[in-house]
Amino acid sequence: xxxxxxxxxxxxxxxxxxxxxxxxxxxxxxxxxxxxxxxxxxxxxxxxxxxxxxxxxxxxxxxxxxxxxxxxxxxxxxxxxxxxxxxxxxxxxxxxxxxxxxxxxxxxxxxxxxxxxxxxxxxxxxxxxxxxxxxxxxxxxxxxxxxxxxxxxxxxxxxxxxxxxxxxxxxxxxxxxxxxxxxxxxxxxxxxxxxxxxxxx
Numbered sequence: 618x619x620x621x622x623x624x625x626x627x628x629x630x631x632x633x634x635x636x637x638x639x640x641x642x643x644x645x646x647x648x649x650x651x652x653x654x655x656x657x658x659x660x661x662x663x664x665x666x667x668x669x670x671x672x673x674x675x676x677x678x679x680x681x682x683x684x685x686x687x688x689x690x691x692x693x694x695x696x697x698x699x700x701x702x703x704x705x706x707x708x709x710x711x712x713x714x715x716x717x718x719x720x721x722x723x724x725x726x727x728x729x730x731x732x733x734x735x736x737x738x739x740x741x742x743x744x745x746x747x748x749x750x751x752x753x754x755x756x757x758x759x760x761x762x763x764x765x766x767x768x769x770x771x772x773x774x775x776x777x778x779x780x781x782x783x784x785x786x787x788x789x790x791x792x793x794x795x796x797x798x799x800x801x802x803x804x805x806x807x808x809x810x811x812x813x814x815x816x817x818x
Contacts, residue, residue, distance in 0.1 A: 687798035707816035739779035
């Protein structure tokens with residue numbers, strides 16, 4: 618016990634490679650990952666191999682870093698007054714519930730998924746209610762979407778998801794959800810949005 622306590626205080630690690638039997642990882646690399654997490658006030662909960670599709674996404678991101686092919690965007694509307702504070706809290710609840718929303722990747726040895734204890738929602742708020750016509754508001758939303766699409770994701774850090782909440786009027790909000798395809802697909806999207814709205818309600 619004293620040895621383990623000392624190791625934790627010096628190395629900053631509470632795991633050994635045998636704790637993650639599904640991946641091949643060296644002790645040195647594991648310690649480095651855990652020290653990096655600790656420096657970010659986070660903690661590694663689990664390591665898994667990246668599946669073949671995720672490996673392809675990572676290869677693409679590394680070989681063509683400016684390409685936006687796997688940055689997935691979705692625009693959807695709320696025709697009521699959105700409580701922004703509660704809506705953001707609902708998203709954070711989803712991040713806490715679903716490990717994939719706290720997942721990043723590492724490829725220094727094998728390509729692996731790194732599931733963290735914490736994930737933080739990236740978001741921006743936009744108030745375009747002062748624009749006088751729907752045409753102007755639609756154009757501004759297109760600009761926000763294009764600006765977001767030019768912004769990549771750091772695949773080594775959670776959360777690979779961000780949203781833009783766009784206020785068109787008191788009772789009309791548009792949300793732009795943007796994520797990297799490595800953490801979501803068309804099948805999981807309705808499950809996630811349904812759970813989001815359950816948390817919001």
